[in-house]
Amino acid sequence: MFPKKTTFPLSVEPFQEDYSGRLSWANFGNLVLRCASLHAEENGFGITYMQEHHQGWVLSRLALEMTEMPASLEPYSITTWVSKIFRQFTDRNFSIEGPDGKIYGYGISTWALIDYETRQPVNLENLEHGGFSACLLEEVPPISTYARARVKNEELAGTHDCCFTDLDLNGHVNSIRYVDMGMNLFPLEWHREHPLRRIELAFGLEGHCGDHLEILKENLGDNRFAVEIRRPADNVTLVRSILTFA
Amino acid sequence: MFPKKTTFPLSVEPFQEDYSGRLSWANFGNLVLRCASLHAEENGFGITYMQEHHQGWVLSRLALEMTEMPASLEPYSITTWVSKIFRQFTDRNFSIEGPDGKIYGYGISTWALIDYETRQPVNLENLEHGGFSACLLEEVPPISTYARARVKNEELAGTHDCCFTDLDLNGHVNSIRYVDMGMNLFPLEWHREHPLRRIELAFGLEGHCGDHLEILKENLGDNRFAVEIRRPADNVTLVRSILTFA
Numbered sequence: 001m002f003p004k005k006t007t008f009p010l011s012v013e014p015f016q017e018d019y020s021g022r023l024s025w026a027n028f029g030n031l032v033l034r035c036a037s038l039h040a041e042e043n044g045f046g047i048t049y050m051q052e053h054h055q056g057w058v059l060s061r062l063a064l065e066m067t068e069m070p071a072s073l074e075p076y077s078i079t080t081w082v083s084k085i086f087r088q089f090t091d092r093n094f095s096i097e098g099p100d101g102k103i104y105g106y107g108i109s110t111w112a113l114i115d116y117e118t119r120q121p122v123n124l125e126n127l128e129h130g131g132f133s134a135c136l137l138e139e140v141p142p143i144s145t146y147a148r149a150r151v152k153n154e155e156l157a158g159t160h161d162c163c164f165t166d167l168d169l170n171g172h173v174n175s176i177r178y179v180d181m182g183m184n185l186f187p188l189e190w191h192r193e194h195p196l197r198r199i200e201l202a203f204g205l206e207g208h209c210g211d212h213l214e215i216l217k218e219n220l221g222d223n224r225f226a227v228e229i230r231r232p233a234d235n236v237t238l239v240r241s242i243l244t245f246a
Numbered sequence: 247m248f249p250k251k252t253t254f255p256l257s258v259e260p261f262q263e264d265y266s267g268r269l270s271w272a273n274f275g276n277l278v279l280r281c282a283s284l285h286a287e288e289n290g291f292g293i294t295y296m297q298e299h300h301q302g303w304v305l306s307r308l309a310l311e312m313t314e315m316p317a318s319l320e321p322y323s324i325t326t327w328v329s330k331i332f333r334q335f336t337d338r339n340f341s342i343e344g345p346d347g348k349i350y351g352y353g354i355s356t357w358a359l360i361d362y363e364t365r366q367p368v369n370l371e372n373l374e375h376g377g378f379s380a381c382l383l384e385e386v387p388p389i390s391t392y393a394r395a396r397v398k399n400e401e402l403a404g405t406h407d408c409c410f411t412d413l414d415l416n417g418h419v420n421s422i423r424y425v426d427m428g429m430n431l432f433p434l435e436w437h438r439e440h441p442l443r444r445i446e447l448a449f450g451l452e453g454h455c456g457d458h459l460e461i462l463k464e465n466l467g468d469n470r471f472a473v474e475i476r477r478p479a480d481n482v483t484l485v486r487s488i489l490t491f492a
Contacts, residue, residue, distance in 0.1 A: 014283035014293075015276040015420070019413040019455075026411055030261040037260035047260075047318075072293075072415070163430035164437050165272055167265040169318070171434075174261070184409035188417075188455040191410050209265075209434040 003042055004137040005081040008035045012070050022069035023076075025183065025196055029176035032064065032107055035078045036092055043082075043135045054116045059109060059175050060089065063200035065143045065244075066096065066105035075099050081137045088112050088121035090132075093141050106141030146200055149218070149226035149242050157185050157217035157227075162207045173207035178239045182227040185217055186245075194223055194245035201241045207231065213238065249288055250383040251327040254281045258316050268315035269322075271429065271442055275422035278310065278353055281324045282338055289328075289381045300362045305355060305421050306335065309446035311389045311490075312342065312351035321345050327383045334358050334367035336378075339387050352387030392446055395464070395472035395488050403431050403463035403473075408453045419453030424485045428473040431463055432491075440469055440491035447487045453477065459484065 010031065018024035040046035040057065050056050070076040077097050084091040094107030112121040124131060160181050168174040179199050183191070207213065211231050218226040223245040229238045256277065264270035286292035286303065296302050316322040323343050330337040340353030358367040370377060406427050414420040425445050429437070453459065457477050464472040469491040475484045 014280045015414070016280075017415045019410070019415065019417050021415055024411070034260045034262075163426075164265065164432065164434055165270070165426040165429055167434075168261070169263045169265065169267055171265050180409075180411040183411055186410065188410055188413075 003039075004135050005079055006035075006039045006042060007077050007079040008038065009075065009077045011075040012072050014072070017072050019188070019191065020069075020195060022071045022195075025069075025179055025199065026176055028066075028069065029062075029064065029179055029199075030174070032078060032080075032094055033059070033175065035080050035094070036109070036111075039080045039082075039092075043132050045132045055113050055122060056116060056170070058112050058114050058121075059203055060112055061110040061146050061200070061202050062107070062175070063109070063143065063146055063198065064094070064105065064107040065198040067197070068104060069195075070096075070098065070104060076104060081139070082132065082135055083138055083140055085124045085131070085133060085136065087123055087125060090124055091140075093139070095141060106143045108141060108143065108145065143198075146202065147242055149220060149240065151216040151218040151226050151228040151240075153216060153218045155216070156214055158215040160213045160215060160229075162209055162211040162213065164209055166207070167209055170206075171208065173211070173238075175201070175203065178229055178241060179243075181213070181215055181229060182217075182225075182241055182243050185215060185225075185227065190245070196243060197246050198244040199241065201239055203239055204237045205231070207238050249285075250381050251325055252281075252285045252288060253323045253325040254284065255321065255323045257321040258318050260318070263318050265434070265437065266315075266441060268317050268441075271315075271425055271445065272422055274312075274315065275308075275310065275425055275445075276420070278324060278326075278340055279305070279421065281326050281340070282355070285326045285328075285338075289378050291378045301359050301368060302362060302416070303357050304360050304367075305449055306358050307356040307392050307446070307448050308353070308421070309355070309389065309392055309444065310340070310351065310353040311444040313443075314350060315441075316342075316344065316350060322350060327385070328378065328381055329384055329386055331370045331377070331379060331382065333369055333371060336370055337386075339385070341387060352389045354387060354389065354391065389444075392448065393488055395466060395486065397462040397464040397472050397474040397486075399462060399464045401462070402460055404461040406459045406461060406475075408455055408457040408459065410455055412453070413455055416452075417454065419457075419484075421447070421449065424475055424487060425489075427459070427461055427475060428463075428471075428487055428489050431461060431471075431473065436491070442489060443492050444490040445487065447485055449485055450483045451477070453484050 096104040
């Protein structure tokens with residue numbers, strides 16, 4: 001009835017690469033979210049449903065792990081499916097493959113559906129007509145789940161002033177921009193030797209245009225770094241993340 | 247023999263929009279460059295030719311003028327063709343259309359082909375076998391050509407520290423990032439009332455990771471602003487631009 005898994009064929013197009021000649025994490029992250037959005041729409045829980053019901057999907061957690069990024073002009077695909085509904089949350093997964101069955105990587109994500117009138121998350125187990133439970137596929141990618149990491153080091157690693165071009169459709173700082181903020185704590189020489197292999201993000205409050213953000217970093221060892229992004233104006237954490245480099 | 251004009255069908259995909267729900271200028275600008283790159287490749291003067299000859303196309307000037315941007319999920323197309331070769335330069339044009347023949351806008355651009363060994367531009371009139379003169383189409387878009395504007399006002403409007411995620415494949419700051427830098431001089435309230443309608447950019451030296459840039463702005467009247475981006479370390483101008491808002 002529903003397409004449980006959908007595979008979106010893509011290729012690395014000119015101007016989607018980073019300095020290494022491979023798909024940039026910013027473009028990749030937004031393409032992952034694009035495929036999530038298109039799959040939700042196909043299953044009746046995308047933009048059309050959200051507009052009718054005055055609700056919106058909010059990304060709560062995201063982890064993406066890549067053995068490597070596809071290079072310029074290379075074809076690849078992003079496959080996505082939903083594996084679980086638990087009260088206010090649902091888990092969506094991703095696999096990223098080459099045309100010959102080569103696995104580039106995997107992703108996991110957790111989402112909540114927010115009611116715009118009450119500003120509260122909807123209980124996804126009680127949606128009318130069973131909601132999207134018919135499209136669940138109990139299969140999870142073979143990558144480790146979200147870790148917990150707090151930055152104890154209070155030394156400022158960077159700052160970011162949120163600006164117009166950071167904003168998404170909802171007027172919030174685009175989720176993947178926080179990956180850029182973390183990556184930009186490291187110089188070009190680091191990225192040359194240590195390509196980013198895994199990101200994980202836990203989202204708190206949303207950032208807005210004009211927000212001044214403070215970025216804190218902690219070396220967890222083995223080329224893993226916890227990065228926390230805070231808004232000092234109201235003393236809140238917007239994002240807790242872990243970046244793992246090769 | 248050569249495809250003089252090529253039309254690339256596109257649509258505004260989820261996560262390509264800006265705050266207004268329309269295609270963002272950053273995504274649009276890079277898609278325009280993508281289509282230029284694909285058309286050059288089709289005509290034998292793209293990435294394959296450049297790699298064989300140790301040469302590279304460098305964008306010298308760009309103007310894009312849009313009556314409006316296509317909205318979320320809307321189909322549109324970018325058509326591109328080359329109209330002129332004059333010594334070291336060539337002019338490439340763009341038209342952006344909706345499926346019903348609606349015109350969203352036009353673009354003009356000027357490029358040079360740099361020889362990586364001599365660091366000098368190649369004379370495009372003397373390429374072997376006539377070069378790409380067979381694909382020229384003497385037709386120019388109905389928009390005004392590049393204007394000249396200098397910023398006389400020396401007051402700093404902003405700064406930007408070039409970072410890893412600004413870089414393109416060549417290790418230079420991506421051309422369209424300079425549009426973001428100009429747009430981000432204006433608050434959200436300005437963009438809400440005055441969508442950006444036209445950009446024009448004249449490129450000087452390239453920016454690199456770690457460069458500290460100074461951004462100067464001058465109000466030319468009628469919602470036109472000259473924006474100049476300088477690198478104080480060696481006192482050079484990277485980009486002179488004019489942004490025209492509605």
